[in-house]
Amino acid sequence: MNESLSSEFAKLRVGGRGSAEHVKILLVLFLLSLPFVNPIVHGDGVGYYAYARAPLIQHNLRFEEDWRHANLYFSQMRTLPNGQLSPSEYTETGYVSNLFTVGPAMLWTPFLLAAHFFVLLANAFGAHIAANGFSTPYVLAMALGTAIYGFLGLLISYFLARKYIEDRWAFLATVAIWGASSLPVYMYFNPAWSHAHSAFTVALFLRYWDRTRDFRTILQWNILGLLAGLMVDVYFPNGVFLLLPFVESTLAYWNSWREKDFRAAGLLFSANLSFTVTMAVAFLPTLITRAIIFGGLFRFGSYTALPWDWSAPNWRLVLFSSEHGLLSWTPILALAILGLFFP
Structure with missing residues (x-):
């Protein structure tokens, strides 16, 4: 990440005054937005945050305390009147069924270590702050970390966009997504959820993939694999973006076949294999936690227990439903999609 961002800032020095000014404006807007950060863990965020808090404080994956300390609705749905968790909350391995991903916890780790x-x-000097992961320093560190990752996702997206369109339009698009999409909800108001982290990891993956498209060394394939694994660690549906290197490689194989350049195909196969291995290594935190909690590397609770209904015609509702339809609730994305075809 440091290499990628350093490269982008170096380009600003030769990219014109407007580019540097736009980055400064984005930084100022971010600093001014920090008072909106809401240090809270609730809803789905309980599950995401538990993967950070329990290993840090308890050195295990026992999430009973996280479920008990959750917001009232979350906790009441999962606990008995005596405070014990409902038996249905446990898996066959005896662990709490935490379906949520571990990627956000991985990204929060530096901030939570600093808070701890x-x-x-502070306690060594006489303060009396609960070192349990639930007190204000921990939750505030988590929330600030989320806001920072969300902003970095916007900044990286801006750098990517300005490669293809005029700088002013890239800047305006970045501000529009920041202010008119659902991203600020998860950057500031629901910081324990995974979506701001998704924006960051997907933007980082796409920017690195795009920057190395013309020629990619084995090392760069490995870095791309690590970014891919982290991206899916954060949120499983992010895996859809793996189609980009897949399609890219498929076209390259086709060209090699037509030109009878089997050496190039062999080198690409080695690179693809290296990419797959490093992606699997980066995805190990997810696989290990699934094995501990659900009893198998590829057991993901209800994600794998429930059958996938391929015949369900719900794509229209996903886009246009009055109940959180993507385009009906976030019309700025309709303009963004049109911009792909009419730049």
């Missing part, structure tokens, strides 16, 4: 160090140091 602060709490321990």
Whole structure:
């Protein structure tokens, strides 16, 4: 990530005054937006945050305390009157069934480690802050981390967009997505959810994939694989973006076949294999936690227990439903999609 961002900022020096000014404006807007950060863990965020808190504080994956400390609705749905968790909350391995992904916890780790160090140091000097992962320093660190990742996702997206369109339009598009999509909800108001982290990891993956498209070394394939694994660690549907290197490689194989350049095809196969291995390594945190909690590397609770209905004609509702339809609730995305075809 540092290499990618450093490269982008280096380009700003030769990219014109407008580019640098736009980045400064985005930075100022971000700093001014920080008072909107809402340090809270609730709803789905309970599951995401538990993967960070329990290993840090308890050094295990026992999430009972996270379920008990959750917001009232979440907790009441999952606990008995005596405070014990409902038996239905446990898997066959005896662990709480936490279906949520581990990627956000991985990204929060630096911020929570800093918060934990602060709490321990403050307590050593006489403060009385609960070092349990639920007190304000921890939750505030988590929320600030989420806001930072969301902003980095916007910034990287801006750098990617300005490669293909005029800088001013890339800037306006970035501000529009920031202000008129659902992203700020998850950057500021629901920071324990995974969507701001998705924006960051997907933007980072796409930018690196695009920047190395013309020629990619084995090392760069490995870096792309690590970014791909992290992207899916954060949110499983992000895996749809793996279609980009898949289609890219398929076309390259086809060209090699037509030109009878089997050496190039062999080199690409080695690169693809290396990419797959490094992606699998980056995805290990997910697989290991699934094995511990659900009893198998590829057991994901209800995600794999329930059959997929391929005949369900719900794509229209996904886009246009009055109940959180993507385009009906976020019309700025309709303009964004049109912009792909009419730049």
